[in-house]
Amino acid sequence: QVQLVESGGGLVQAGGSLRLSCAASGRTFSSYAMGWFRQAPGKERECVAAINWSGGSTYYADSVKGRFTISRANAKNTVYLQMNSLKPEDTAVYYCAAAYARVGVVVGLGEYDYWGQGTQVTVSS
Numbered sequence: 001q002v003q004l005v006e007s008g009g010g011l012v013q014a015g016g017s018l019r020l021s022c023a024a025s026g027r028t029f030s031s032y033a034m035g036w037f038r039q040a041p042g043k044e045r046e047c048v049a050a051i052n053w054s055g056g057s058t059y060y061a062d063s064v065k066g067r068f069t070i071s072r073a074n075a076k077n078t079v080y081l082q083m084n085s086l087k088p089e090d091t092a093v094y095y096c097a098a099a100y101a102r103v104g105v106v107v108g109l110g111e112y113d114y115w116g117q118g119t120q121v122t123v124s125s
Contacts (some may be wrong), residue, residue, distance in 0.1 A: 002026035002114050004096050009119030012086055016123070020081040021098030022116055029077040030054070033102040035112060036070060036081045038092035038121075045095070050105045051080060059105045064090075086123045093118040 002063065008020040035050035049070035050059040058070055069082040079096060097112035106112065 002029075002032065002098050002100075004098060004114055005118035006094065006096050006116045006119040007114050009094060009121045011122045013125065014086060014088055014123055014125050016086050017082070017084045018086065020083065020094055020096075020119060020121075020122060021064075022079045024077045024079070028102070030074045032071060032098040032114075033104070033106040034070075034079040034099055035066075035097045035099070035106060036079075037095045037097060037109065038090075039095070039118075040092040043092075045109055047109065048094075049081045050107055051079065052103070052105050057124075059107055061113065083121070086121075088123045088125045090121060091123050092121060094121050095119075 006022050012110045020029045037045050039045040048061045051070045055072050072079040095118045096116045098114040099106040099112045
């Protein structure tokens with residue numbers, strides 16, 4: 001079992017930045033591949049970024065490449081999502097997720113075992 005708690009969401013103007021954090025408790029954090037997903041009203045939940053257990057491999061959705069950066073600090077049991085140059089279309093609830101005992105990057109929503117409660121990100125134009 002692992003518990004995930006996101007923080008760092010809020011309201012920001014277009015062009016601004018936010019950093020989301022996801023703190024994990026429970027099993028050894030480095031046993032998990034991690035991902036950040038988002039879900040806007042009326043849309044499906046999508047993976048925006050993912051990272052493998054060591055931080056050596058990452059994935060980004062095309063819509064956020066060059067603007068978002070995922071990273072992790074295994075010693076702190078935390079994964080981060082740095083979001084720069086935010087756009088109104090980035091507005092969504094952002095969720096972190098954990099996939100147990102996966103070697104590489106995990107992108108599929110159904111492959112994740114645990115989810116946080118989500119944090120709202122709103123980007124005003």
